[in-house]
Amino acid sequence: MKEDRRNFVAFLVIAAIxxxxxxxxxxxxxxxxxxxxxxxxxxxxxxxxxAADPTAxxxxxxxxxxxxxxxxxxxxxxxxxxxxxxxLVGARIDDLVLKRHTESLQKNAPPIxxxxxxxxxxxxxxxxxxRGGPAPDAVWRASGTVLAPGKPVRLETASPxxxxxxxxxxxxxxxxxxxxxxxxxxxxxPVRVAPYGxxxxxxxxxxxxFWTMHAGPMWVGxxxxxxxxxxxELDEAPTTFRSTGGWxxxxxxxxxxxxxxxxxxxxxxxxxxxPNKSYQADFAMAERALAPGQALTTTxxxxxxxxxxxxxxxxxxxxxKQLDYAIDWGWFYWFxxxxxxxxxxxxxxxxxxxxxxILLTVTIRLLMFPIANKQFASMxxxxxxxxxxxxxxxxxxxxxxxxxxxxxxxxxxxxxNPLAGCLPVLLQIPIFYALYKVLMLTIEMRHQPFIGWIKxxxxxxxxxxxxxxxxxxxxxxxxxxxxxxxxxxxxTMWLQFKLSPPAGDPATQQVMMFMPWMMMFxxxxxxxxxxxxxxxxxxxxxxxxxxxxxxxxxxxEAPAK
Numbered sequence: 001m002k003e004d005r006r007n008f009v010a011f012l013v014i015a016a017i018x019x020x021x022x023x024x025x026x027x028x029x030x031x032x033x034x035x036x037x038x039x040x041x042x043x044x045x046x047x048x049x050x051a052a053d054p055t056a057x058x059x060x061x062x063x064x065x066x067x068x069x070x071x072x073x074x075x076x077x078x079x080x081x082x083x084x085x086x087x088l089v090g091a092r093i094d095d096l097v098l099k100r101h102t103e104s105l106q107k108n109a110p111p112i113x114x115x116x117x118x119x120x121x122x123x124x125x126x127x128x129x130x131r132g133g134p135a136p137d138a139v140w141r142a143s144g145t146v147l148a149p150g151k152p153v154r155l156e157t158a159s160p161x162x163x164x165x166x167x168x169x170x171x172x173x174x175x176x177x178x179x180x181x182x183x184x185x186x187x188x189x190p191v192r193v194a195p196y197g198x199x200x201x202x203x204x205x206x207x208x209x210f211w212t213m214h215a216g217p218m219w220v221g222x223x224x225x226x227x228x229x230x231x232x233e234l235d236e237a238p239t240t241f242r243s244t245g246g247w248x249x250x251x252x253x254x255x256x257x258x259x260x261x262x263x264x265x266x267x268x269x270x271x272x273x274x275p276n277k278s279y280q281a282d283f284a285m286a287e288r289a290l291a292p293g294q295a296l297t298t299t300x301x302x303x304x305x306x307x308x309x310x311x312x313x314x315x316x317x318x319x320x321k322q323l324d325y326a327i328d329w330g331w332f333y334w335f336x337x338x339x340x341x342x343x344x345x346x347x348x349x350x351x352x353x354x355x356x357x358i359l360l361t362v363t364i365r366l367l368m369f370p371i372a373n374k375q376f377a378s379m380x381x382x383x384x385x386x387x388x389x390x391x392x393x394x395x396x397x398x399x400x401x402x403x404x405x406x407x408x409x410x411x412x413x414x415x416x417n418p419l420a421g422c423l424p425v426l427l428q429i430p431i432f433y434a435l436y437k438v439l440m441l442t443i444e445m446r447h448q449p450f451i452g453w454i455k456x457x458x459x460x461x462x463x464x465x466x467x468x469x470x471x472x473x474x475x476x477x478x479x480x481x482x483x484x485x486x487x488x489x490x491x492t493m494w495l496q497f498k499l500s501p502p503a504g505d506p507a508t509q510q511v512m513m514f515m516p517w518m519m520m521f522x523x524x525x526x527x528x529x530x531x532x533x534x535x536x537x538x539x540x541x542x543x544x545x546x547x548x549x550x551x552x553x554x555x556x557e558a559p560a561k
Contacts (some may be wrong), residue, residue, distance in 0.1 A: 065120040069095055072117075073139075075153055076146045081174050081305060086147065087117060087125075091140045091155050091167055093177070094118065094125030098306055101254070105447055105455055114255055114304060123202040123278070126257060126302055128179050131194040131284060134158075134165050149173050162187030175305025176315060182297040185290040192289050195298045197259045198282035199249050200274070204231045207253040213441055214328040217271045217281060219248035225325035229271060234279055238272035245321045248281045251307070254443040256326045259283055260301035263319055306443050309340060327441050336434040340442055347448075353457055354450025357435075357529055361536040364431060369544065371427070376548040378416065385414045432530070439529045450532065454485075457529035461485045482524050485531035490520030492538035499545045 084096035096115035221243035249258035346356035396403035461483025493516035
């Protein structure tokens with residue numbers, strides 16, 4: 001009895017440490033998306049777009065974006081997915097918004113702004129040119145006023161020494177620009193040129209860079225996807241690499257700017273920090289000598305847009321090496337992608353992401369039912385042999401080695417597998433992690449509602465009784481923000497444990513009764529979609545337990561003496 005009490009006290013101490021330290025662990029390994037709504041007086045209201053971080057503004061940003069855009073000649077960009085303009089000074093793509101994605105859930109919220117011109121706050125732009133070519137601020141002539149799918153635009157300029165430069169720009173229905181660069185040496189002497197491309201941004205990503213999700217510089221080379229360096233490392237020293245095929249750029253949680261050199265040619269890539277808290281990704285092809293009358297043409301691409309899974313997969317299938325790895329799927333890539341596609345299919349079928357999660361849960365539970373059936377059969381067998389096992393433990397309590405041998409012999413004799421009950425738990429780990437990644441990383445799940453107050457299943461549940469469902473004017477922090485779904489998770493888990501066969505000793509029984517309430521606090525800061533998955537899973541488990549008890553009625557009885 002004293003040993004049981006000591007075990008239970010030890011568990012309480014460990015549980016307290018877990019709850020206190022979980023906030024730091026959760027922020028490091030399982031960060032939650034920022035809430036999209038706030039409950040005020042019991043009603044869910046969309047949160048406005050957060051103010052821009054003033055430290056991300058370049059000290060040279062002296063004018064508003066509108067003033068900068070109005071100060072130069074431009075070619076308008078208009079596609080089903082994008083709107084913006086190309087600056088004819090330097091041939092820069094420096095003005096771009098994403099039509100399909102808004103800043104917040106508020107009515108008439110503006111579209112996501114991806115690129116802004118130099119000299120304005122949060123400058124972010126892409127440029128392609130030539131080393132040994134026109135100056136970065138050269139003025140280009142355009143063949144048209146609008147760049148759209150099926151309506152390419154040609155930009156032209158010349159140097160004082162007779163070289164003619166041409167950029168043929170086209171764009172598809174989504175986020176890929178094709179850039180065909182041609183230089184003709186019409187001068188009297190040989191010249192040396194090297195095509196290049198760059199993406200330059202002021203400040204770091206507003207999305208934090210975590211172990212489970214990357215936001216920052218990223219590149220794909222001959223050795224595959226590389227999620228290094230981070231911004232802090234670039235402040236210390238630049239990073240360079242060489243590759244044939246691949247790409248490089250900057251990734252946020254949902255957005256990507258990527259330079260895609262000709263996939264059949266070698267290039268040198270570089271990431272570096274610049275003045276005014278800017279960061280640049282650039283590539284350069286090998287330098288070529290052009291004799292008078294010779295021309296050189298290279299074709300590169302630019303991905304500027306949202307990391308929509310199907311779009312990235314399509315570009316990867318079309319030859320852009322591992323562009324789909326811009327989503328940091330992690331270790332369970334092979335498992336997460338099928339879950340995403342199945343969940344997305346369910347969503348398209350029923351039109352509600354929360355309902356799709358419930359249907360996914362039902363599917364997983366049906367697939368795991370044979371395993372659960374074997375688990376209950378194993379538990380029933382364990383209860384039959386439990387008196388014999390206790391007798392062995394009592395008989396050989398002073399000889400641990402002999403005790404282990406006799407127990408294993410008993411398992412073999414009775415055909416019992418003590419680890420069979422662990423399999424469903426172990427299978428839940430990759431499922432949980434995969435669903436977490438799908439909810440947090442895929443933009444298809446961003447701002448997806450369920451019912452009532454749950455407007456964004458990728459963010460924590462905003463409704464909590466701690467502040468009387470929004471009546472009191474404060475928001476409990478972290479794991480103290482016990483949303484309705486987190487409370488339902490604890491209650492359903494408690495009911496599930498109550499229906500389970502009683503443990504062999506009182507201390508274990510007490511631990512099992514305490515566990516649901518600890519899990520309730522642990523899950524509170526996580527995405528509402530994860531909580532919904534576990535609530536649905538617990539409810540289905542309770543129904544399965546009822547059915548399995550009917551098949552194994554001996555589990556309800558106390559173990560034989």
